[in-house]
Amino acid sequence: MARSTTITVEVDDVSYTDDVEPRLLLVQYLRERLGKTGTLIGCDTTNCGACTVHLDGTSVKSCTMFAVQADGRRVTTIEGLARDGKLTPLQRAFHECHALQCGFCTPGMIMQSASLLQENPHPSEQEIREGLEGNLCRCTGYQNIVAAVQAAADGTTTSDSATENGASETAGVA
Amino acid sequence: MTIAxxxxxxxxKEDSHLITGRSRYTDNITLPGMLHLAMVRSPFAHARITSVDVSAAKSSPGVVAVLTGSDVAAEQGSLPNAWPVTAEQKAPAHPAIAVDEVAFAGEVVACIIARSAAAARDAVELVDVSYDELPVVLDLEEAATDQVLAHPGLGTNTSATWVFDSGEAGTGKPISEALAGAEVLIERTFYQQRLIPAFMEPRSTVVDPTGEQITVWSATQIPHILRLMLALTLxxxxxxxxxxxxxxxxxxxxKLQVTPEEAITVLAARHTGKPCKYTETRSESLMAAHHGRAQVQRLRLSATKEGIVTGLDVKLLADMGAYLGLVTSGVPILGAFMYNSIYKFPAYRFECTNLFTNKAWTDAYRGAGRPEATFAIERLMDELAVELGMDPLEVREKNWITHEEFPFTSVAGLEYDSGNYEAATAKALELFDYEGLRAEQARRREAKDPVQLGIGISTFTEMCGLAPSRVLGALSYAAGGWEHAQVRVLPTGNIEVVTxxxxxxxxxxxxxxxxxxDKLGVPFENVEVLHGDTQISQRGLDTYGSRSLTVGGMAVLAAADKVIEKAKVIAAHLMEASEDDLEFAEGKFKVRGTDQSTSLGEIAFATFSAHNLPDGVEPNLDSDATFDPQNFSYPHGTHLAAMEVDTETGRATIRKYVCVDDIGVVVxxxxxxxxxxGGLAQGIAQALYEEAVHDDAGTLVxxxxxxxxxxxxxxxxxxxxxxxxxxSTTNQLGAKGVGEAGTIASTPAIVNGVLDAVRHLGVKDIRMPCSPSRVWAALEEAKLSGGVQ
Structure with missing residues (x-):
């Protein structure tokens, strides 16, 4: 076993210092060492995007980098998005547009969408589709995911009615 | 009046935890002292195992134990096939860990048990397995010749041959007469490529052997069937x-499977006495989780010159892969009932040969037999239209069951309860602008536009709500098709539904x-649905075959009806009224003609306290129901695809996709x-993108x-x-089922559309997936053979 390295990483506003093997992937560090199991692993080849997180505010696939590369940096996962129990507009939009079924691609899809909207706050349908190219979903056929990103961009989600423990309301459009 | x-x-309700990362997938589970598994898999598609040396792996850091096939030979049993389609069906033994022989690349030959997943994977490379390679049979048509055997011990590659003949069954005329008297005979062979279900969550199993009961968490569709089958197997x-x-x-x-990996994780936990976890990598999942489709369809359709179909003869070669999984053998048989689709064919024969090859085994994949059947008939109806120079819609109209003719007994022997193909088609045509697109197609052909336009049609039906138990029995399936539910009334009047x-x-x-x-008149928010744990949901047959609403939902409604019956006795007692004078609406029993009423919540508390109940009445409103459907339900629809094909690059893109589905009453x-x-996406994926490809040695490329x-x-x-x-008239709600409809209907719509775009250039068929290279090659071949008209 290779010698371990000490890293300090801020994850979802908490600073962690740990000894890690150099080969440990960031996603394994998040899941196995920090218990951040909201971030998921769907493939071994950086194709599916289920493990997408933000590194210093930009989306990365956490299976594509080593934990040691995150040393001194700030990571945001799906678990750190909602603040004080209040969902972000994107999380609300995914709920309201029925943009998830099994939910496995959802954390990565939301993190990538957030990054996309940061770069391009008013994307066209085609720009959304291309922006999500690196995130696979097997359930939804993408249409409602695209609609959710559009709704978040347009600010057409219901503002404060949905909380983290989500009161279920009826969809505005069926 | 409350809103329905x-x-x-x-x-x-499911979304909150999934959009915030508070998910509970199997791989998220960690237990005290938990060990991690990694599988050693065969790199060869067919080989005899001569020795397995685990000594180096055992001394690798962090490794606790290594299990080989011989270590567990006495206790691992043989993984189950629940569908012996014929009495003579042949099948090899299917050990979870191979003992003497491997029959596909990816088969497990040993299992490492270690303190971490990384330590387990490190040790995989240290297991030294010696193999004697054996010849492989990979191609279905070659398998049918028996020249190379996937399992030499069986003496043949044929597992079973299953036949349905409308002449013999009494549901139609003999096919021989129809074929002999054919004015038009369409003969085609279609290839259903091998697909991989590719669920996003890799399979994962955690087994806790501590305590008196072994607890298995698994990424499965079938917790109840898995429990029974693991018990029987192990x-x-x-x-x-x-x-x-x-x-x-x-x-x-x-995930409708009893997998080697699940059985191995139980064995590992039993051997070590510690909780064990196995989570596959994506490459393991693609290689070793079961595949789908993989059939060769040899078809003959006879018709009159007017386009009236007189008979359909289907000869199917179905690739089982190396083993028979849970329902591997039955998947093509499910298709047998759907080749005649929405049409009034007078004669029909179906013959399926189930064949072994040295590839991962096949089993259920969205639609399971029905997409293959629907593809075949919808492609054939287009071929017939081309042969007769008719509009493909007109050919379909001439042959389909009209809405006045329901209920209709099909030539395959099913009773279709309801449907209106005319209405769905009319609506689809309107949304699609069929005439407008046909005019554009003509213009582009005329102008020799490099991008040609094609219109693909698919009118389909399917059988949902698997399944009437008696029908399954008649088809030799080992289990029934009922579903169970329990409705529990808590003292507060809140409701728990167990499905x-x-x-x-x-x-x-x-x-x-x-x-x-709706049924109990309680707020939506006050209902909690519990499922997926055999300790909570003690009876069930799980989720597949678009059965949940039409079978499971009906069990829920029946259990709720029983709650009302029980509550009524108590309500009558509390209000000192006759049961006959009570009516139940919006959560209250009212005494007719008075303003006296009592709510279900009040009755729930009175039942809980049990201070004042009628003599001999149990203090319990909870009710169970098991629903066994009497018939399938038959969703249908019309799907239309406008396909643009770039004749210079071969790229096919979807310009417009319209589908009108009739799935009965919608909840x-x-x-x-x-x-x-989601269904459309998977059907389109078969038509345009996906295919499991193996090299000549049988390795998955x-x-x-x-x-x-x-x-x-x-x-x-x-x-x-x-x-x-x-x-639907087969259940109290009128619901049909929707989980597979999109997948079943869309594949032929897309391929028909691609062909319609390039047929005038001499292209007659393109094997799926219609990738740019295949379409381009088909166009080039047509040019070379002088096909340009």
Missing amino acids: EVGRARLR GIPESKLRVIAPDVGGGFGG GSSAHGQGHETAWSQLVA NPLIVEGQVH TGSFVDYLVPGAPDLPHYTTARTETP
């Missing part, structure tokens, strides 16, 4: 096994809450819409998502969806 819940686009009393399907990240039939049909993305918690809210239109979208092309957002179109509603 059934029909409302309720947002899902010789564990069923009562000593508890199976939990927590959050499950998609299945599509791919045997556990969801893995389908939204049962929301939909079942809507059903019960939640939002969930239905989602099911349709498409072994990662780099090569196995699950479509992404830019690869799929915006779908236009609509519905017509012809209620």
